[in-house]
Amino acid sequence: MAASIEHVLYVFYDFETRHDKKCSDKSNEHVPNKVCLQFCSKCENISVKKQDCIQCGKRTHSFCDDLVGDVLIYLCEFRTWVENIIVIAHNAAEDLHFILNRTILLK
Numbered sequence: 001m002a003a004s005i006e007h008v009l010y011v012f013y014d015f016e017t018r019h020d021k022k023c024s025d026k027s028n029e030h031v032p033n034k035v036c037l038q039f040c041s042k043c044e045n046i047s048v049k050k051q052d053c054i055q056c057g058k059r060t061h062s063f064c065d066d067l068v069g070d071v072l073i074y075l076c077e078f079r080t081w082v083e084n085i086i087v088i089a090h091n092a093a094e095d096l097h098f099i100l101n102r103t104i105l106l107k
Contacts, residue, residue, distance in 0.1 A: 005041050007083035009056065011075065013037045014090035015067065015098055032098055035071055037061045055081060068102040 002063040018033040023029045051057050056079075063070040075085065087094040 006055075007081060009040050009079065009082045009085045010036055011085060011087045012090070012096065013071065013087065015095045017094065032067045033064070035063050035067045037071065037074070068098050072099070072102060 015032040015037055017032050019028045019031075021029040021031050035050060037060070042055045043053045043059050046053060046059065051059070059072065063074075075087070
């Protein structure tokens with residue numbers, strides 16, 4: 001049975017990166033230095049960006065320390081109203097590999 005839209009946590013995220021870490025003479029590594037998240041189905045009806053959501057609370061989250069780890073910890077927090085999570089990356093070609101690398105490291 002599919003979860004109703006009210007029980008779905010939508011996470012839209014974007015890793016901001018810098019490109020100054022050398023991998024070789026001809027390439028640089030993308031290193032994340034900030035990530036921003038926005039959340040649930042009820043938030044889309046709130047026009048004021050800084051206004052909290054009645055369902056998920058704070059609407060925008062930024063992490064700057066252990067970016068990937070902090071995102072994974074935050075997404076794994078228990079929320080009584082959540083039945084499913086849909087995660088959408090702004091630029092999946094780059095942003096997904098940070099999550100994949102961490103999950104492989106953690107096994």
